[in-house]
Amino acid sequence: MTASRHKAERTCLGCRETFDPQQLVRYVVSPQGEVLVDYRKRLPGRGAYTCLxxxxxxxxxxxxxxxxxxxxxxxxxxxxxxxxxxxxxxxxRILSLIGMARKSGCLVSGSNLVMMALSSPDSFTLIILSADISTGIGDKIKSKARHLGVPCFTFSTKEDLGHLLGKEERSVVGIKPGGLANSIIEELSRYKHIAGEF
Ligand SMILES: [Zn+2]
Structure with a gap:
């Protein structure tokens, strides 16, 4: 990781420690003086940073x-x-990545289809369970996934996941291996970290 030492580091306004900007949240100020979260780091102007x-x-x-x-x-x-x-x-960001995974055919949704695909070990990189999944189905999928070493994340509701996928309710989504899967894991971990602090 010597290369990262040469990258411009940024200071968190909270703890005052310096980090690679990739690890930080960027903020900008609007012409009206409103501080905006620039999560994708795309907005122009002077930026300020904090940890997530x-x-x-x-x-x-x-x-x-x-x-x-x-x-x-x-x-x-x-x-x-x-x-x-x-x-x-x-x-x-997570919803948009899940939408991209659907378009590129990297996604299986619905508890039966996911459960079936889970019979072969390399089918999924991760599984997303809606927060309102029924306990029985949720436990069944989690135990099967744990057995195969596939991480499970709780995210959103079955209604919102279904809506995103152009279906009725969807309480389980499996993401197949690939670059998108890694990005989704990264964002879900960030989400869990920051949303879990409420
Ligand atoms: Zn900090």
Missing amino acids: KRQCIDDAVKRRQFGRAFRGLAGDVSAEVLTESLVAEVRS
């Missing part, structure tokens, strides 16, 4: 670090609003 942690966002707001970072251009910020907005951004 509720505590760091809280500390940055408490210590008025956003005001300082944006040189007085930022209006009042609320840690609650920033965190909610961050959670929404990660959630929408």
